Amino acid sequence: MEGCPLTILLIEDNSAHAELVMRNFEDHLVANKIMWVEDGAAALDYLFRRGKYADDSAYPMPQLILLDLRLPKIDGIEVLKEIKRDEALRNIPVVVLTTSDAETDIAKAYTHHVNSYVVKPVDFNSFTKLMKDLGLYWLCWNRK
Amino acid sequence: MNSIDIKSIKLPDIIDVKSLQQMADLIYFSAGFPIGIIGVDNTIYVAAGWQDICTKFHRVHPQCRQLCFKSDAFISEHLNEEARFIEYKCLNCLWDMASPIIIDGVNMATLFLGQFFCENDEKDIDSFKERAKTFGFDEAEYLDTLSKVPVFSRQKVQSILDYYKLLLKTLVETGNSKCRRLLADIRLKKTENTFFSLFNAMNEGAALHKIVFGADGEAENHIIIYINQQYEKIIGLKKEDVAGKTATEVYKVDKPPYLKEFSSVAIDNTTFQFETYFAPMNKYFSISVFSFEPDHFATIFFDITANKLAELEREKFIKELESKNAELERFTYTVSHDLKSPLITIKGFLGMLDSDMARGDEKRIKSDIKRIADAADKMAFLLDDLLELSRIGRIINPPKRFSLGELISEVAELLSSTIAANRAAIKTAGELPFIFADRKRIFEIVQNLVENAIKFKRDDADPVIEIGARSSDGLTTVYVKDNGIGIESKYFENVFGLFNKLNTASSGTGIGLALVKRIAEVHGGKAWVESDGPGHGSVFYFSLPEIKTEEI
Structure with a gap:
């Protein structure tokens, strides 16, 4: 998996879940760098290089965005809309990673051009496998 | 229907009978010609020159009268409908001529000309004497009345007949049109009656x-x-x-x-x-x-007031039901999402714990355990909150009248250590009203709002909290105003959502304002927030229906 110069932006308000995701990625050497923001506003600031996120070297553009839906300040769907509205950002694959398997949430996400919708598995082994597969698929197998 | 209508019409309704009587009198006076007009129901409309021999003798005697009746019957049987006179010598040997008066096809009366003798009649005095004897009439008197019976030449009779034929023709013509008018009137009246009875019998x-x-x-x-x-x-x-x-x-x-x-x-x-x-x-x-x-x-x-009100009521119920359903849906969604979340954490870190223990990574083991414990605590809090929230919908303490001012003092006392630790000031504005509500729940609202006002204080200013109330449109609205961090207008709705938190770092599960809203709604009121934005403080409001003192 070496040779994939990779940054993932993880947008997740639950720090425990964020840690789970990040540790899984680290354990499986999926990405070089995982950037974590806790709310929708910070995510948009990051992607639009506002405020402290203006520094390109410290906060590189991600190749994959993992987006939770229920976020403080600006919710996940709003973040998704902003990303897909922007010509430069819309090419970055966005995977919704959430606890919600509500049909309305899934439909809404696809309406706003999400690239994939994934529900966090409760089972640890499934969670681990999902993280591994996600990273592999979007960062290595998927051609752009 | 026509025949029924026309039968109700009598000759005098159509023809001026009085004038006819005068005409008859004049004819009798000038020409000596007797005349009678008798209705089909035997009503005598016109009578002039009726002969005593008939009225005092023939029609008085029971046997002799039978001859008159026979003659009458003959005449009525032979009256033709073309208004032609029939001429007939009666069984008592006098001339009578008759014609029906037919108006609009209905025989209304009979015109009689008579009785009289014709000049060329053989006046057989002996037969009259015989009649006097048969019926026991006083012969002298009877013959005297007989002598008074007018005698006309055949020519004169013909002229009179021609005159009456013309008169009848005119009478029938005017009668016809008058009759039609009358019938039209009757029909109109009938239609009018039908219309008005229908008009008045209508349900509308x-x-x-x-x-x-x-x-x-x-x-x-x-x-x-x-x-x-x-x-x-x-x-x-x-x-x-x-x-x-x-x-x-x-x-x-x-x-x-x-x-x-x-x-x-x-x-x-x-x-x-x-x-x-x-x-x-x-x-x-x-x-x-x-x-x-x-x-x-x-x-x-x-x-349609009753229907309309029922309809409005139904619409209101449907709306309420819809909003309740939506609320329930949101609730289920929130609960499943929020309860699943700590479960993922617990399961995830249990998995991590396995590998960390295998590696003997003590530091990680400790942090894994903390993550698990925190998530379990979080779950416990969420469940408690959920229970509390559902209790508000189910159990409401009996409403009481209480002073808002006293309630605020009690809240301040309860939170005195928090207030002191944050150097917060709580003040009230104006006169505070009495409120009629579930006191315990209102206490929770005020406590929640005050705690929030302190929790979301600005770094550069000590919290100043002002509580006041106003009344309008049957609602008492209470406000809690702070000088804290403020809220962007786009989050005004969001902050009241269940487990919604604007700030992940803040303590609590995010149920406080959902509780405030729920309590206000259960009381028939509302809860909302206004703020000029970040850094400008917030004003939280809740309203309760005002109940007049007399009603308590």
């Missing part, structure tokens, strides 16, 4: 109107011409109170109701049907409008 109120035009030629009012009984019942006004009056007078309004709709129907001869709320009576009506002659219109209406 009905009224006939005429448009009133202003000097500019524009419709400006309408006059009520006629109303039915149901109108009186529904509107509660009597015929005499409305007939001939303008709509503005009748309904005591400045502008005639529905003038535009009504005048367009009356002028353009269209029809129109609508449902409406009629403010002067506080009722709903369904009204049909149509024009029955130019510039006139009729309204047929019925009171």
